Amino acid sequence: QVQLVQSGAEVKKPGASVKVSCKSSGYSFTSSDINWVRLATGQGLEWMGWMNPKSGKTGYARKFQGRVSMTRNTSITTAYMELSSLRSEDTAVYYCATSYGYFDGIAHSLDAFDIWGQGTMVTVSS
């Protein structure tokens, strides 16, 4: 079964950092980028950036540059997203997502995310 399983909920104080993990299974971890998306209460989905698990190359949304780091450990097929200098506005559910694209017995080229993690709630509060 193709899936992404994320780490559990976190509570952090303002100014601290949080590191969320995303473990893949059921497909080749290095075959597609891992993206991170967040959803804050009352807000819409917000894309944070991508990481290529094969090369480690990353690309971040301008809003998060300097504050986010996306890494991976290929030996355990796990991706990580670390966000630093947390503030209350970072309270959100964080999702990892990827383009798998294999369905109906055919590999489809997707510019979309069809596999998502279950989400990790990060609460920033003093």
Next chain:
Amino acid sequence: QSVLTQPPSASGTPGQRVTVSCFGSSSNIGSNTVNWYQQLPGTAPKLLIYSNDQRPSGVPDRFSGSKSGTSASLAISGLQSEDEADYYCAAWDARLTYVFGTGTKVTVL
């Protein structure tokens, strides 16, 4: 700071057709394909439409997508109670970022 604009809400009675619009620019919708996601409360987003008008396996054919120029639309025909959710359009931007729409809450009356 979503760069794709959607109406905040849409509604219909069971069986009706509902459409959700998505407005972008030449750097995103104008030059890349559009995807649509459905998000039910408390769950992860689900890919509903990719490449403007393609449905992944398992998505009912009452969901359809279209694109024209710098705008796109999602149509739900034969609206059902389980379609009550938030819907987001999305596309890659020429600046190598992925942008989501502002989101539309669809209510089944």
